[in-house]
Every structure is written in C-alpha cells, then in structure tokens.
Amino acid sequence: MDPRPGADDGWSALHGDIEPSVVVRGWLRMIRALAAGPVLRVPPDVLSAAGVAAVAAALAAVAGPGWSWLAVPLIVAAGVLDGLDGAVALRTGRARPAGAVVDAVADRVGDVLLGVVLLVLGAPAGWVAAALTLVLLHEYLRARAQAVGMPGVGAVTVAERPTRLIVVAMAAGGAAVFPAGVPALGWGWGATFAITWTGIGVVGLVQLLVGVHRSIPPRFPRTR
Numbered sequence: 001m002d003p004r005p006g007a008d009d010g011w012s013a014l015h016g017d018i019e020p021s022v023v024v025r026g027w028l029r030m031i032r033a034l035a036a037g038p039v040l041r042v043p044p045d046v047l048s049a050a051g052v053a054a055v056a057a058a059l060a061a062v063a064g065p066g067w068s069w070l071a072v073p074l075i076v077a078a079g080v081l082d083g084l085d086g087a088v089a090l091r092t093g094r095a096r097p098a099g100a101v102v103d104a105v106a107d108r109v110g111d112v113l114l115g116v117v118l119l120v121l122g123a124p125a126g127w128v129a130a131a132l133t134l135v136l137l138h139e140y141l142r143a144r145a146q147a148v149g150m151p152g153v154g155a156v157t158v159a160e161r162p163t164r165l166i167v168v169a170m171a172a173g174g175a176a177v178f179p180a181g182v183p184a185l186g187w188g189w190g191a192t193f194a195i196t197w198t199g200i201g202v203v204g205l206v207q208l209l210v211g212v213h214r215s216i217p218p219r220f221p222r223t224r
Contacts, residue, residue, distance in 0.1 A: 035087035044089040044099050048106040051081035055113040062120050062172055069176035075169040079162060107161055111135050114168045121175050121190030128194050134201030141208055150215035159204020167197045
C-alpha cells in the first residue's frame, strides 16, 4: 500500500469516487510499486496510448500463425499500463480532467480491440457484438449516474476492465496450448470466452443497476 495518506482517495477521485475493494487495493499496491523511477517521467497520456498499442499488438499476435501465446503477456502489459497512467498522474501531480477523458477513450478502444481478438480466435460476431454492447452500456450507465452524483455506482462489479482482459488472455492462452478447442467441450476458444464475457457482462450490468436503484432518493422524506 502506498504509505502516503490519501493515496486511495486520489485513486477514487480519478475514478468517479469509486471506493476501492480489497482486491483493487492489492492491485493498487502493485501498480504504485511499479510507478517509480524512470516511469514517472513518462506522460500519463503516453501510458494510456501504450496500453492500447499493447492490445493492438496482441491482436496482431493472434492473427499471425503460431503466435497466440504472445498475446497473453501483451494483454497483461496492457492491464499494467492501464493502471500506471493514473498512478503516475497522481504521483507527479499531473492528474487532470482531460487526462481522465483520454484514459476512458483509450479503455474503450482497447475493449473493442479485445473483442476483435476473440473474433479472430473464432468467436461468432453476434456474441462479440453482445459482449461489447454490454461493456458500452455498463460504462455509459456508470458515467451518467456519476455525473448526477449517484454514490451507489461506486461498487466495483464483476465486469470491470481487468476481468475483460483476463477473459481474453485466457482465450489466447488456451488457443496457444490447445489449438483444436476447449478440451472435452470441443468449442472454439473465441466462442467460449465471448459467451463467458457476455455472461459476466450481464451480471455486472445488473450489479450496477442495483447500485443506481439504491442511489435514487425517496420521493417523499420518511417520517416516524
């Protein structure tokens, strides 16, 4: 954990006042350890762009024959870079609204590229479209709810971006080890994890809707 007081508050401020969970706090601890030395001299927007480039490179890896395994470390690198941009912005005092916009746009571009990775791995276009539609609904709902000051959307759902990165990395890794498909099921890796992503997306959207519902103030004040 970053020993500086208020470090988690700074992360929350950059992410719409989301309160970090125990898992997120552990992730932040690792990212803050990496956000040191020469990394602090890299502009946060460059780190955001590098994260997108890493996902694009992962896409190129799965498109090339015999290179699916390379997509796994590239996707992991994309996740680390996605965390580093905010950590560097906080530590160097370069956090700004425009940077948050760049980060959000980079994340959505990266999400689309992750969907294309599954498409290249053989996922049906319909399942990929469903997974990406749920991502956009999830993020749009959270952004609009935060814009009107609803605190209930601060709960971290199962469908956050790290989960999406893990799902696609597992698909790429599985395709590298078992090119014929998922053992015992006979399904392609792209299709299997596009369906998995969609299922997780539905659960995450429901969790977010529950948070929004809880944040709606009662029409009339309660009286005893």
